[in-house]
Amino acid sequence: MPRVLGAVVLAAALLVVPSAPAHADEVEQVVNGGFTDGTDPWWSSPGMPITRTDGQACVTVPGGTANKWDAALGQNDIDLVAGETYRFSFRASGAPGGHVLRALTGLSVAPYDPYFEASPVLTAAGDAYSYTFISAVTTDQAQVAFQLGGSADGWGFCLDDVSLVGGVPPEVYVPDTGPRVRVNQVGYLPSGPKRATLVTEATTALPWQLRNAAGRVVARGATTPRGVDASSGQNVHSLDFSGYRRAGSGFTLVADGETSRPFDLGTAAYDRLRTDALKFFYTQRSGIEIRDDLRPGYARPAGHLDVAPNLGDGDVPCQPGVCDYRLDVTGGWYDAGDHGKYVVNGGISTWQLLSEYERGTRTHATNPGLAIPESGDRVPDILDEARWELEFLLEMQVPAGHPYAGMVHHKVHDASWTGLPLLPHLDPQQRQLHPVSTAATLNLAATAAQAARLYRRYDPAFAKRALAAARTAFTAAQADPALYAPASDGNGGGAYNDSVVDDDFYWAAAELYLSTGQKRYADFVLASPVHTADVFGPGGAFDWGNTAAAGRLDLALVPSKLPGRAGVKASVVRGAQKYLALQQAHPYGVAYGPANNAWDWGSNSLILNDLVVVASAYDLTGERRYRDGVLEGMDYLLGRNALNVSYVTGYGEVSSHNQHSRWYAHELDPALPHPPVGSLAGGANSSIQDPYAQSKLSGCVAQFCYIDDIQSWSTNELTINWNSALAWVSAFVAAQR
Ligand code: 9MR
Numbered sequence: 001m002p003r004v005l006g007a008v009v010l011a012a013a014l015l016v017v018p019s020a021p022a023h024a025d026e027v028e029q030v031v032n033g034g035f036t037d038g039t040d041p042w043w044s045s046p047g048m049p050i051t052r053t054d055g056q057a058c059v060t061v062p063g064g065t066a067n068k069w070d071a072a073l074g075q076n077d078i079d080l081v082a083g084e085t086y087r088f089s090f091r092a093s094g095a096p097g098g099h100v101l102r103a104l105t106g107l108s109v110a111p112y113d114p115y116f117e118a119s120p121v122l123t124a125a126g127d128a129y130s131y132t133f134i135s136a137v138t139t140d141q142a143q144v145a146f147q148l149g150g151s152a153d154g155w156g157f158c159l160d161d162v163s164l165v166g167g168v169p170p171e172v173y174v175p176d177t178g179p180r181v182r183v184n185q186v187g188y189l190p191s192g193p194k195r196a197t198l199v200t201e202a203t204t205a206l207p208w209q210l211r212n213a214a215g216r217v218v219a220r221g222a223t224t225p226r227g228v229d230a231s232s233g234q235n236v237h238s239l240d241f242s243g244y245r246r247a248g249s250g251f252t253l254v255a256d257g258e259t260s261r262p263f264d265l266g267t268a269a270y271d272r273l274r275t276d277a278l279k280f281f282y283t284q285r286s287g288i289e290i291r292d293d294l295r296p297g298y299a300r301p302a303g304h305l306d307v308a309p310n311l312g313d314g315d316v317p318c319q320p321g322v323c324d325y326r327l328d329v330t331g332g333w334y335d336a337g338d339h340g341k342y343v344v345n346g347g348i349s350t351w352q353l354l355s356e357y358e359r360g361t362r363t364h365a366t367n368p369g370l371a372i373p374e375s376g377d378r379v380p381d382i383l384d385e386a387r388w389e390l391e392f393l394l395e396m397q398v399p400a401g402h403p404y405a406g407m408v409h410h411k412v413h414d415a416s417w418t419g420l421p422l423l424p425h426l427d428p429q430q431r432q433l434h435p436v437s438t439a440a441t442l443n444l445a446a447t448a449a450q451a452a453r454l455y456r457r458y459d460p461a462f463a464k465r466a467l468a469a470a471r472t473a474f475t476a477a478q479a480d481p482a483l484y485a486p487a488s489d490g491n492g493g494g495a496y497n498d499s500v501v502d503d504d505f506y507w508a509a510a511e512l513y514l515s516t517g518q519k520r521y522a523d524f525v526l527a528s529p530v531h532t533a534d535v536f537g538p539g540g541a542f543d544w545g546n547t548a549a550a551g552r553l554d555l556a557l558v559p560s561k562l563p564g565r566a567g568v569k570a571s572v573v574r575g576a577q578k579y580l581a582l583q584q585a586h587p588y589g590v591a592y593g594p595a596n597n598a599w600d601w602g603s604n605s606l607i608l609n610d611l612v613v614v615a616s617a618y619d620l621t622g623e624r625r626y627r628d629g630v631l632e633g634m635d636y637l638l639g640r641n642a643l644n645v646s647y648v649t650g651y652g653e654v655s656s657h658n659q660h661s662r663w664y665a666h667e668l669d670p671a672l673p674h675p676p677v678g679s680l681a682g683g684a685n686s687s688i689q690d691p692y693a694q695s696k697l698s699g700c701v702a703q704f705c706y707i708d709d710i711q712s713w714s715t716n717e718l719t720i721n722w723n724s725a726l727a728w729v730s731a732f733v734a735a736q737r
Contacts, residue, residue: 026167029078030144033090033162044073045149056091056160061099065149066309066428068102068419069112074145076108078164080115080135085170088144089130090162094122099155100669101146102419103129105164108143111417111491115142115691117711119668126158132171133695173696175704178644178654179258181208182588185639185652186273187264189736190247192631194265197588197640198223198237200256208239213250213262219243223255226587230597232642233701236587261639261653270734273651275368276678277727278353281385282372283676284720286341286392286424287313287330294371297673300663303339303424304431305330311430313341316412318433325402327433329412332392336719337420337661339427340413340493343396344485345544345721346389347443352612352724353386354450355550356731358558359619365735379458387462389720390451393444394469398436406476407436408444410485413493420710421665421672429492437485438477442504445473446550449511467515474508481505496544503548506530510551514558522562525555531568536575538582539594540606541613544721549575549609553616569620576617579610580629588641588703589632597686599702601714604637604647604683608725615732630732637680637726642703648726650677658710660717667710679718680726681708689714 031041035057039050042057048071050057061071080086088105104117116133144164148157180199188194200206203225210219223237239255246265253260283290283298292299306312313330317323332341333349357380360367367380374384396409414429452467487497498504506528513521525531535541535548542549555562556572583591591610592603600606611633618626639646639654646652649659657674658667659682664675684706688697692711697704706715 026165029086029164029166030075030162035160041077042073042075045071048073053158056158058156058158059148061148061151061155061157063152063154065151066426067422068147068150069145070149072145072147072149073159074143075162076143077140078105078108078142078144079140079166080105080137080142081166082135082138084166085132085134085168086116087130087132087163087165087168088116088118089128090146091126091128091160092120092122092146093124093126093158095124095156097122097124099148099151099157101148101157103144103146105133105142105144107139108141116695117692121670122157128161132168133691134170134698136691136694175643175707177642179260181253181255181258181260182640182642182644183253183260183263184635185261185263185646185654186269186648187249187266188635189267189270189631189733190245190265191737192242193240193628194242194244195238195240195589195632195635195640196253196260198239198255198258199234199642200237201235202237202256203235206237206256208241208253208255210241210244211252211254212248218246229587231586231588231590231599231701232703234642238587261644263639267734267737269651270730273648273678274727274730274734275370276650276676277648277680277723277730278368278382278385279370280676280678280718280723280727281333281353281388281720282370284333285388286332286334286339288373291373294373295676298676300423301425303334304427307425309428310425311428313412313431316431316433319435322435323402323433325399327395327409329392329395329433331395332389333720334424335494337659337664337713337717338413338493339418339422339424339662340411341392342411342413342494342496343393343408343440344410344437344443344496344498345719346393347440347447348542348544348547348550349720349724350386350389350393350447351450351550352721352728353382354447354454355554356728357382357386358450358454360731362557362619363735365731383455383458386451387455390447390466393447394466396433396440397444397469397473404436404476404480406441406472407438407480407483408440408473409433410435410437410440411493411496416492418662420660420662421668422662424663432492434485434489436480436483437498438481438483438501439485439498439504441473441477441480442501442508443547445470445477445508446504446511446547448473449508449515450554453515470508470512470515474512477501477505477508498545500545502528502530503535503546503551507547507551510555513562514554514560517560525551526563534571534575536572536578536613538578538592539600540592541575541579541609543602543606543609549613553613557616557619572613573617573620576614576626576629579614580625583629583633588636590636591629591633597702599684599686599705601685601687601689602682602719602722603685604680605719605722605725607633607636607683608722608729611729612725615729627736630729631736634729634733643706645706645708647681647683649675649679649681656681656708656716658708658716660710660713664718665710675718678723678726680722681706682715682717682719682722685715687714
């Protein structure tokens with residue numbers, strides 16, 4: 001998937017170890033990198049001539065450009081060979097200091113794929129920079145480029161000694177994984193299971209100690225050797241201190257001469273996490289100003305209203321040739337670190353927030369205040385937040401009188417990819433509606449039907465409107481059951497391609513049945529082969545593309561007179577049993593076992609969604625082992641893992657905080673914030689599709705295929721459907737005492 005991305009400052013925690021002396025056949029690719037022979041063959045943006053000053057190349061960067069690449073200099077016709085290691089080095093200065101340079105090696109023609117990039121903050125005195133990367137491609141059309149645009153004021157930039165040397169020895173990236181005793185760094189519930197994992201060469205049991213904040217040993221025991229863990233390649237032991245049940249903070253575990261990161265025994269952190277995971281959605285909102293009084297440090301103007309340079313979502317055309325009308329599709333949530341809005345991902349995310357709320361109605365849970373503009377309107381904040389997206393999903397439905405009326409556009413996003421950082425209100429790209437799809441139409445049918453039963457007591461008119469839209473959508477999808485969003489439609493936004501829609505039909509029919517009780521929807525559910533299929537696979541129970549489990553869970557949990565409902569419930573319990581078995585066999589307690597140990601994009605959300613099934617089995621049976629399984633399942637996300645990192649920003653001693661985002665892009669621009677506390681990173685992804693991860697993690701084993709860098713969009717993005725999973729599970733955990 002081509003993407004134009006921003007750049008990065010190398011994270012301080014990373015160790016880069018040169019592994020061998022230089023080869024004899026190192027080859028310089030840059031011509032005249034020292035500018036000794038004038039400025040040829042270097043180019044620069046129009047209006048920004050290169051001058052030679054003290055033997056360097058200098059430019060006066062104009063102020064007021066929008067994008068990083070609007071002011072640039074570089075050199076084309078560079079050869080790259082796939083698999084070869086390159087050292088990219090240069091000297092640079094910027095006056096006044098503090099400007100961020102985007103230095104990259106990438107394709108010199110559209111779509112300008114970056115192969116490697118870095119974003120150092122320049123000093124006026126100048127510094128030497130050197131990076132190593134492995135090229136993923138063979139091309140004779142590469143360039144080295146230095147992008148300087150995007151600042152309000154003009155400034156001076158000088159460059160010297162530019163070099164790109166091929167054939168250098170590869171560097172071995174070694175993540176800093178801290179102490180070998182791996183714990184849930186946030187904390188364990190006093191009444192819950194308490195397990196940890198020790199990475200060790202030892203093959204026989206070792207003693208462990210639990211110490212309180214004062215350093216006193218309060219429990220002790222022996223580890224259980226577990227052999228080599230396939231998901232990390234590490235030899236590990238597990239240890240169990242569930243017998244200790246006293247609350248407190250600052251505990252550590254000591255084993256094999258190592259002391260774990262500190263953790264709490266308590267419940268308070270989960271009350272906060274539950275709220276923070278939901279608060280994430282407000283700052284993802286499109287079409288509304290984000291208020292500093294509600295989110296200190298995160299204020300920004302409304303994005304994609306029709307205010308320049310935004311072209312806006314108020315009157316959006318289709319892609320050329322797709323339709324001849326325009327729609328107002330303002331509002332909704334930005335999907336992730338990009339500015340796209342995608343119905344299939346909005347659908348599962350909305351479903352999950354509504355499902356969290358609906359579970360709360362059964363368990364008499366309180367709904368936390370989220371500090372959103374609607375707070376205090378007597379509607380639970382979680383419903384107000386979900387409605388922000390629901391209104392957008394409804395806008396994406398083709399109005400009566402047009403071709404495909406009742407169907408739903410798959411997505412709306414920029415005509416081409418933008419770079420990072422880029423605040424939503426500064427995105428200058430044309431927005432476009434993409435073709436309708438059966439999957440998107442059924443996502444609207446499912447979520448609007450679900451909304452109809454949940455908003456009825458707060459806003460009957462909205463509930464009625466939602467139900468009418470859901471019915472229309474379902475009927476339209478039946479008339480056009482095979483309009484699939486293609487994988488090829490991925491410029492400027494994610495493809496979210498999906499050519500299997502039996503699951504979406506089943507889910508939509510289930511929600512329509514649960515909200516209306518109508519026989520026609522029950523008949524559809526009962527006749528669907530999906531109804532009796534095993535939908536709880538080891539690779540993750542559900543996600544945006546696999547929604548059968550969403551329907552199955554609601555049919556099991558939401559009261560109805562569906563014939564054979566006992567069997568539906570039993571199928572969920574059987575699914576949960578499989579996840580518990582996976583968890584028990586896993587030395588890190590992970591209820592996730594994808595085929596071939598190939599961890600998927602967004603694995604953290606799949607791990608969480610498996611826990612949703614386990615939690616649902618607890619709701620159905622009241623059996624404590626399911627509740628304990630969910631609690632233990634959180635450990636991996638919060639630090640008990642091969643990398644010793646909590647994947648939730650601000651939770652745990654070391655947590656992900658450089659997630660790929662165009663506006664929480666602190667790593668690229670110190671004036672911008674990190675992602676808000678409670679933001680979940682996508683997590684380990686065996687396929688490492690982005691060049692940055694490829695340059696650092698090549699050959700990684702599952703759990704190690706993750707890097708907390710803003711450039712790593714395939715392992716470290718943040719997304720509405722991942723935070724919805726975190727919100728659901730953390731609400732479950734917070735309700736346990
Ligand atoms: O989460 C999506 C993942 O399941 C897919 O494998 C991947 C590639 O199609 O796309 C992910 O979704 C991204 C979307 O395409 C664009 N916005 C950011 C999403 C998260 O990375």
